[in-house]
Amino acid sequence: MSVLGIILAEARTLHTVLSILSTADVFYVEKHQLIYTAILHLHQQKEAVDLLTVVQHLRGKGTLKKAGDTHYIASLSQNLGNVANLESYCRILQQQYARRVVIKAGHLLEQHGYDEGQDPLEVVAQAQMQLTRLQQGLDTRGAVSAAALLPSVLDSIRKAVGQKGMTGVPTGLTELNDATGGWQPTDFVVIGARPGMGKTAALLYHAREAAIVNNIPTAIFSMEMPAAQLVLRLLATEVDGYSNNDLRRGKFAGGVEEVDHIASKAQRLGGAHNLFIDDTPALNIHQLSAKAARLVAEHGVGLILIDYLQLMSGTNKGRGGNRETDIAEISRGCKALAKELNVPVIALSQLSRSVEQRGGEKRPQLSDLRESGTIEQDADMVIFLWRGEYYNIEEYADGTPTKDTILYDIAKHRGGALGEMVFGCRIQRGLFSDLNGSPAPAGERPFYDKESKQTVQLGKLPASRFEEEVDLPF
Amino acid sequence: MEAYSPEMAQWVAKVLRKASPKEFDNWRKYYEQRGGPGLELVKAELQARQQVNV
Incomplete structure (x- = not known):
């Protein structure tokens, strides 16, 4: 409730919420799901998200009454929590949602486990799939700066030096390894x-x-x-x-x-x-x-x-x-x-x-x-x-x-x-x-010159006279 | 930058126009807190109402 209210009352908060809560399912109450779905839709349409636009969108979809009518939505923007705690509110919603998914998957497993007609391996695959999706949904990693990534990139280059250019899984074929550095993660x-x-x-x-x-x-x-x-x-x-x-x-x-x-x-x-x-x-x-x-x-x-x-x-x-x-x-x-x-x-x-x-x-x-x-x-x-x-x-x-x-x-x-x-x-x-x-x-491969401390590429060597003669059309 | 589509701007303006003085006051307070394109429409409507009263 506080999260929805804060979005409607404080324009600058929308992106914080959208970056953490990617689906309306995180809300337990159906009317809150409808309101958040309207917010997501308006944002996708590049429409401003405020009380009137949300109401208008719900009216257009015929779900305004189900979402609690105009007065209820207006009351959300008056019952704000502390805006500074917005991210914590979102995390709480996410955690509760995760619990619901786990409980639901558990119930489903139990039901199917008793059902003789169900292939048990299929049941396990379904549950695994649900949990993987949940994990992906909860993974809201933020962007990382290039500077923060540089040490790990340099590490992988150092590693590649030791592995003669191999940075991935070896293919078993030398020329293919040379071209790809191995199968890359x-x-x-x-x-x-x-x-x-x-x-x-x-x-x-x-x-x-x-x-x-x-x-x-x-x-x-x-x-x-x-x-x-x-x-x-x-x-x-x-x-x-x-x-x-x-x-x-x-x-x-x-x-x-x-x-x-x-x-x-x-x-x-x-x-x-x-x-x-x-x-x-x-x-x-x-x-x-x-x-x-x-x-x-x-x-x-x-x-x-x-x-x-x-x-x-x-x-x-x-x-x-x-x-x-x-x-x-x-x-x-x-x-x-x-x-x-x-x-x-x-x-x-x-x-x-x-x-x-x-x-x-x-x-x-x-x-x-x-x-x-x-x-x-x-x-x-x-x-x-x-x-x-x-x-x-x-x-x-x-x-x-x-x-x-x-x-x-x-x-x-x-x-x-x-x-x-x-x-x-x-x-x-x-x-x-x-x-x-x-x-x-050797002359066509780039090499590191230790004296000048530079990578040197000499270019392609001229073809031999023998090769030139072979290319003649007669 | 937040914006309304032309249809949405028209609809919001219509709601503000039809609002009773008390309702309009509530919308005014809401948009003054929130800002965005709604505030511009509230200001325009406020001006229109003041001219009528004059």
């Missing part, structure tokens, strides 16, 4: 490709590199393949000499004894307690966010991978939503998730069939991201995978054979360079590796 990365290009294999390879090689807890949300099948594919990458198919069919000359041999070779995978796989089908973004938040809180997960975006379900069913708005909601949610949890989120994405109808090399482009252009907008980085071998194309444009290789095409990179890079790829085993490429010639 808060980044939403989309890896797109047509079926058969090795999307899931790439996802598993990057997950394995993070979790098994670099010991960074990693979570995979697999809506396409069951968890057991993913583990089988991981097994193929760990144990030399067996493809996915060999392992799936179980046709070993050595029988069970050979399986024991495979088990002994897969000890690293056996110890991978920090690689979490969730194969719940058709998760929506809220369920996924809730599960991811729990994994980050409980296990310190530092990388989240999703296979794949278009298999997630939307929350607009029955509300006139279409698939495009669903995908827009999902991609926006993935970016928000990366930012909120401060981890990289990598999601695979299907591409439209127009890639196949395209002539030439059938290389994907940003417009091929299926069902929504918002994926392209929301993603911090878009990487397309392409294997010439799949289309019977034997060589890249520069003559490099495509056999056992995969092309990573960085088509969007917020704050970074675009580019193409080729890696070794044995798709049957899901193995990816660096080719024997060398980094840029």
Whole structure:
């Protein structure tokens, strides 16, 4: 009551309240919810918020009587508390609201817990989602000055010096690490490709590199393949000499004894307690966010991978939503998730069939991201995978054979360079590796001159005469 | 800077115009405390009422 009264009586207080109370639900009494909703609406419309404008807005909505009529609203502005305590009043409202949400979630859990028809895991996901939303709603962090942020930014640069430029989660591929500094926290990365290009294999390879090689807890949300099948594919990458198919069919000359041999070779995978796989089908973004938040809180997960975006379900069913708005909601949610949890989120994405109808090399482009252009907008980085071998194309444009290789095409990179890079790829085993490429010639790389205490960039070296001759058209 | 939309300004002016002397006095006190675009309309209405009384 005091908060509403203060807003109506003191114009300068509105922004303080709006920065703390983002929803009308924080008010318990319905008429106060209606009044605050009117205030929020007027503010969004850039209309002055005072007694008469609030009354007029409520009249227009037909809710003036429900909100207590003009006299009641006028009385609010006469019963002011101490304006100096406004922020404390808002915090009290927030705390009481948090208690109500927790109590409601508890009741819901109890009800559903007794209901035999409910999937208990679904109940847990719903409760987790409610609590995560509550936590997000209560998080009203203020802006931070650039000066206050500088020490932590310098710290991360110092750390990067020790890690040879790596500031994120290592990708497992040197050239990709060089281009990105690793998968960056808060980044939403989309890896797109047509079926058969090795999307899931790439996802598993990057997950394995993070979790098994670099010991960074990693979570995979697999809506396409069951968890057991993913583990089988991981097994193929760990144990030399067996493809996915060999392992799936179980046709070993050595029988069970050979399986024991495979088990002994897969000890690293056996110890991978920090690689979490969730194969719940058709998760929506809220369920996924809730599960991811729990994994980050409980296990310190530092990388989240999703296979794949278009298999997630939307929350607009029955509300006139279409698939495009669903995908827009999902991609926006993935970016928000990366930012909120401060981890990289990598999601695979299907591409439209127009890639196949395209002539030439059938290389994907940003417009091929299926069902929504918002994926392209929301993603911090878009990487397309392409294997010439799949289309019977034997060589890249520069003559490099495509056999056992995969092309990573960085088509969007917020704050970074675009580019193409080729890696070794044995798709049957899901193995990816660096080719024997060398980094840029020393003269082309910037270096720190200790004497002048300056970073020096000499520029591109002139091409050799041999290269010039090769470029001649005859 | 706070402002009314033209429609809102028209409506507020109308309420002030129709207010009884006692009601108008209450609105005047309210807007004098609060300020903003409502105060300008109150001043205009006050002037109009004083001219009529003269």
